[in-house]
Amino acid sequence: MTFSPELEARFEKFLTKYPADRKRSAVIPMLVYAQDETEAITQELIEEVAKRCGVTPLQVEEVVGFYSMLHKKPQGKYHVQICTNISCLLVGGAELWEQATKKTGIGHKQNSADGRISLEEVECIGACSWAPAVQINYDFYHFVTPGQLDKLLDGLAAGKKPEEITEVQKVSC
Amino acid sequence: MRYNPPSPLETPVLSRRFRLPNSQSIDTYLATDGYKGFEKATGMTQDEIIGEVKTSILRGRGGAGFPTGMKWGFVPRTSPKPKYIVVNADESEPGTCKDRLLMEFDPHQLIEGVLIAGLAVGAQQGYIYIRGEFRYLIGVMDKAIDEAYAKGYLGDNILGKGIKFNLATHSGAGAYECGEESALLESFEGKRGNPRIRPPFPAVAGAYQCPTILNNVETFCAVPSIILNGGAWFAGLGTPKNGGTRMFCLSGHVNKPGVYELPMGFNLMRMINEVGGGIRGGKKLKAVVPGGSSCPILKADECDLAMDYDTVAAAKSMLGSGGVVVLDEDTCMVNFALRIMRFYAHESCGWCIPCREGTTWLKKLLTRFHEGQGQRSDIVMIGDLSKNMLGRTFCPLGDAAAMPTIAIVEKFREEFEAHLDGKPCPYENKGSYFSNSGLAA
Structure with missing residues (x-):
């Protein structure tokens, strides 16, 4: 190979x-x-x-077969991971997850028809104090609001890269 | 730089460089006493280094709170086998997000702590096991490691003193179980992350069955300051049996969630009200998870206590990993217990039957309960199933799932009863979090 x-x-x-x-x-x-x-x-x-x-x-x-990040099925170009574990759950993580599934029409570990977006309801991603948190591929988004999630999903579906969706900034480092 | 504003009540020791510009760079680090602890340690004997760590009363920051100096003392230094230092950076206990900051904003502090541990036991190789989701941190640590090699703090002849130490990052691939030390070592060796039976402990037979020091990121990060300023100084920052400061991760229904470095023994109610700015929306406090999802929950009237290992243990919970999750009066405890159990059922590695089957059945029972299909006898069964998991597994994941469940059922039994007889969840119609908090935009 x-x-x-x-x-x-x-x-x-x-x-x-x-x-x-x-x-x-x-x-x-x-x-x-x-x-x-x-x-x-x-x-x-x-x-x-x-x-x-x-x-x-x-x-x-x-x-x-053991590790949750290893996958035999291709994911979407942008793998949108929404945390619903306890700290995120308390501040709207579960609502964000529901919003994402309704908006995209796809479910847990499923891909959009055009292959641009996949969704995953993830366990704690280590952003508890800045919850609710979302990870797109390896980038973190903190204190995500429903409005911001809408913008991210709309932008990705319209062919934009996450960094071109200027209304919502990933955590920089 | 950090993700939340600091609090004036903090005692910044491990986090003292977070606000400096370019805090990640070795130049910033060297300009602020960086690698001075290591240089001092090169003039000390191994017993003196371990003695200083013992004097500091530093206790493992991953969750168990085992005295670090004692752990280091268990390594058979005369063993002919190579010795290893392994950093547990698999931070994944729900409620915990401190190691991420320590690596992101001060990576050299971690490298220096590892170097000192290497001197203490005669190890020449270290690995930092970083959870796969923290891909960007692998980049941060790799860059810092490269800088340390370039400046002569890593390599085959460190500072021209003939000291050899090599360090590398290692990526995980998504498994909470691998935060448990023996499962982490299995995973590090390229296998499934199933736990090992102990003894032997990693100090004797760890990575590749060789003597290994395995500690949490925060534990290693405390070491440079301990060596530089003395163990007694560090011990004096905390309470008599709990040295130093702690990175507390405040989350949930507080006005100012964030990671704050506070002295060991800081009062929990002060943490919530004065550091965290109180409960959002002026609501009442219902309960607190004091140290990550595996710790038994404390009711509001149990929260006036000092946050150190012994005081929280006396309250029948644990200081754990420093994840302080605050719940307001509108939180459904059945739903909360269910979410915790869903997590453990997903993360159980399946190695031990009580954990694998127990977490799955508890998830089913709690799901049924929350949907209004529960029976009174289920309340007893949830407790019995949990108690039957305790102490019956190779690693503490089974206990971690059982302990919070037992506490929630015992302390909030009336909420379970309120879900009986087909009654809808009393908290469900309180509206969504966002519509109540005005954050919907």
């Missing part, structure tokens, strides 16, 4: 981080970065990661 030069460089770094006889440690980091490029975890990717880390494809497969 061929990957982008950036991902190849990252893989190379992964394989030097761990002791020479412990390459299995690189399995999960490789999968989580590779799936962003390959869009999902395919059988081909499983076999490639197994080969590079010196483990069996089954040893990779069993990991794929």
Whole structure:
């Protein structure tokens, strides 16, 4: 399998981080970065990661089934994750989730027909003091209001990138 | 920079650089006593370093509150095996969002803490296990690590003193269970995040079955100040058996939610009213989860207490991970208990039957209850099922699901009864949170 030069460089770094006889440690980091490029975890990717880390494809497969971020089905280009765990629940997270499903007509872990948006009701994403929180791909949005969520979903559906939806700013770092 | 304004009641030790411009950069760090604790530690013996951490009465900030110096002392320093330092940055206990800030705004403080731990036990390799959702933080930490290598604070000959220490980040992929130390190590080794039976503890057989120090981000971040200013100084910031400050994550129905660094033993009601600005909308306080979702809930009249490990334990709860979740009078406790159980049922790794089956059945029972289909006998069954999970699992996830449930059923039984006989949830028609709070725009 061929990957982008950036991902190849990252893989190379992964394989030097761990002791020479412990390459299995690189399995999960490789999968989580590779799936962003390959869009999902395919059988081909499983076999490639197994080969590079010196483990069996089954040893990779069993990991794929365990971790919630690893997915065999492609997600939307923009994976909108809405937290409804306790701190978000208390300040409107569940209402945001309901609003998102109604507005897009798609449900938990489903993709829009054009493949631009997918939704996921997620467990705590570590933004409790700035709740309710939403994550789009890896970007955080804090203190999200229903109006802001509408703007984000409308913008994404209309073909905009999240950073082009200027009314709603992601958390910068 | 930080995500909420600071409070004048804070005692900034770990967070003291958060407001500096470019607080992430090594130049800012070096200009503000950065790596001075490490340099001091290079002139100390291993026993002296561990002794200083013991004197500080620093207790593990991940949740269990185990004395850090004692934990470090368990590492067999004469073992011929390599030794490892592993940072638990898998922050995912609902209600907790402090490690994210510590890494984002002061990454070098964490690196320095890890370096000192390396000196203390003779480790030459460290890993920072960061939850996969915090992808941006992996970038922040990688950049800081690169800077530390460039300035000679990491590598094979640190500061020209012949000290060797290498450090790398490691990405998780979404699993609450991996915040538990032994499951984290399994995951780190590239396996499913199932817990290990203990003993042996990680200090003896941790990463790759080698002696390993495994602590929470906040714990490591306290170490540079302890070495630089002395353990006694740090101990003096807190209460007699609880040294230092704590990053408290205030969330829920308060006017000013945020992460605040307060001395150990800070009064919970003062935290809510003076730091957090009181309950939103002038409503009454109903209950508080004092340290993340796994901690038994405290009723409003139990909240006048000092937030240290021992006082909260005496109130039959836990200080936990520092996640203080505040609930107002309009919160449905059945719904709250259900949301907690949905989380644990989703996150149970399935390794131990009492946890796997218990959380699933409790979720079903609580769902049925909240939908108005509950029976009186279910109230007893919820308690019995929970009690049968306690202490019967490899790791504390089963306990973490059972303890809050038992407390909610015992303390708010009348709310469960109010859902009986097909009666609708008494809190459901209070309108949406946003329409009440004026935040709908």
